[in-house]
Amino acid sequence: MAIDFRIRNFFYPVGIYRLNRTLEKTQWLPRDELLAYQERRLTAILDQAYNHVPYYRRLFKTLGLTPADIRCVDDLKKLPLLSKDIVCKGGTDFIADNAKRYDPVTYSTSGTSGVPMRIQLDKGARILEFVYYWRHWGWAGYRLGDRFAELRTYFFLGRNSDAVSLWQPHLRGLMLNSNQVSFSRAKKMAEAIRRYRPKFLKGMAATLYFLALSFKQAGITDISFRAVFSTGEVLTPQYRAMMEQVFGCPVMDSYGHMEGAVAISQCMEGGYHINSDYGLLEFENPQPSEDGTAMVGRAVGTSLYNFAMPFIRYDMGDDIEFFPETEICPCGRTLPLVKVIHGRRDDIIITPDGRLVTNMFVLPELVEGIRFAQFIQESSTVLNVNVVPGETWTEGESEKLSCYVKKLTGKEMNVRMHQITQNDIITDASGKTRTVISYVKPRD
Ligand SMILES: [Zn+2]
Structure with a gap:
């Protein structure tokens, strides 16, 4: 996540202190109390979405629902899934009409998907982000x-x-x-x-x-x-x-997105804990996993904090394996466990001077007007950049992107820019789209 950390956006000592005290406790709460905490936050988010976010106001009306119809986590299924595409097309329809009250900051993120998106994170969401990291790092x-x-x-x-x-x-x-x-x-x-x-x-x-x-x-x-x-x-x-x-x-893994709807983090005992006091995670279309020891479903997340731009039933685009029965982690935390996260896997770009570039995905959000970008290394000195242009894509932005690519890959790399359509995007056998594809393999 290419968030350019600025201290002033996180300088809320009182808010951070208070939320930290809360989240230090919620990680140990009995499951029913943890669920009650989550549902209290969910109710507040749904009320905000219904009353102040144009997209959700329309959606609830179309479905003939009000927030009162969604009392618990299971009721959430009455609402449809939200895709990244819908959010990108919806633009300001996803921003609350009273967002200013919550002191929002706009961030540009492509996550790791090659599709850039602008999101707003309000004060509460930024405090949450800080405290979430603090708590996870505190485990170590x-x-x-x-x-x-x-x-x-x-x-x-x-x-x-x-x-x-x-x-x-x-x-x-x-x-x-x-x-x-x-x-x-x-x-x-x-x-x-x-x-x-x-x-x-x-x-x-x-x-x-x-x-x-x-x-x-x-x-x-x-x-x-x-x-x-x-x-x-x-x-x-x-x-x-x-x-x-x-x-x-020890290496402590974690999973999350800038959208702030889901966070999973590994403890010192190796357990992958869903931070259910951070966001609400559902598994869509659950199926038995390949080896039959777990279930696997699509990760769908709901914000519990961001009032400026709440994400409700947001499709994270990744599959997660979870346990059919409740598992208890030896660390004693009651935050539920998942087994395996099938997240992003991209190829590595190998530069002519022998460096390994692993973070190409940050580039699309640095220029304007990209709907999707794919980086394809054809040989040790040729890199194709395939862009699906949006309405504001220009020759100038294309040059800017080409410059950034050269900054990362070096002067000896021949960078070839191409405009493509949605249909020309290369997908792998399973239908997944990778941001970086390389036909040049690194040596072990
Ligand atoms: Zn644990």
């Missing part, structure tokens, strides 16, 4: 003020795209340039980590893996953390094993 022993390192792409694109790292004293964070992860730069990265001694490391799964791999190849064995936090894409057993071996600590 993090205390506010502890030093951390974070692998980032967007942060460096807007500043110095060749820098390996940048220390941010006000965050107590060491920003590591995920676009500079390579064998030849491993020693520089390690030097920065030794100098600032971060206790925790955060990043996207593939980038973290390649950082660990580059350290291993460079013979760097003295870098360790208390925990590594992996986000944004599938954390494969291979990725996890490499990180645990090189960084000598």
Whole structure:
């Protein structure tokens, strides 16, 4: 998620303190009390959507419903699923007419899907985001003020795209340039980590893996953390094993989107907990999983906090395996467990100078007018960028995107821009669309 973190958007000490006290308790609540908490929040969101969000006002009227008809989680099924496409087309229809009361900030996000979208997160949603991360990191022993390192792409694109790292004293964070992860730069990265001694490391799964791999190849064995936090894409057993071996600590995975409707995070015991006090997760069209030990369904989320732009029954586009019976985690938290998340898997771009680019998906949101973008590496020096243009797509934006691609992949890469239609988007055998496809495979 390419959110450019600005402290002023999160500077609500009283709100953060209060919500933190609440969420410290809700994670241990008996299940029925947790459900009651969730339903109280849901009722408030539905009332807001019905009274103040044009899209939902119309939807409820068309269906002949009022919020009073939706008293519990099961009743939510009376409302249809919401797709990203509907949100993109609906535009301001999804923004509450009283949004200003809730101090919203607009963010542009493509998540990891290649489809950019503008969303508003109000004060409550931003406080929630902060507290959610604080709590998850706290499971691994993090205390506010502890030093951390974070692998980032967007942060460096807007500043110095060749820098390996940048220390941010006000965050107590060491920003590591995920676009500079390579064998030849491993020693520089390690030097920065030794100098600032971060206790925790955060990043996207593939980038973290390649950082660990580059350290291993460079013979760097003295870098360790208390925990590594992996986000944004599938954390494969291979990725996890490499990180645990090189960084000598547990890897804690998490799943979520900027839309703020669902958050799942792994505890130190390895359990994947649904943060049901953050958002409401349903499983659409559940089927037995391949090995028959679990069920698998499409993840559908509902915001419990964002009054400026609530998402109700939002299709997250990912399948999740869950347990048919209630499982208890050895950590003692009552937040329900899921088994496996089948999230995003993209290919890696390998640059002519040997770097591995894992974060191409941040680019579509940096320019105007893209409906969808797909990056296809044809050979070691040729990269095709296929864009499904929206109404505001121009030659200027095309050049801008091409420049960003070159910033990430280097001057030697031939970047070829193409305009395509929706029908030309390449999908894999299962019908899934990947943002990055490469016919050049990395060496292990
Ligand atoms: Zn647990």
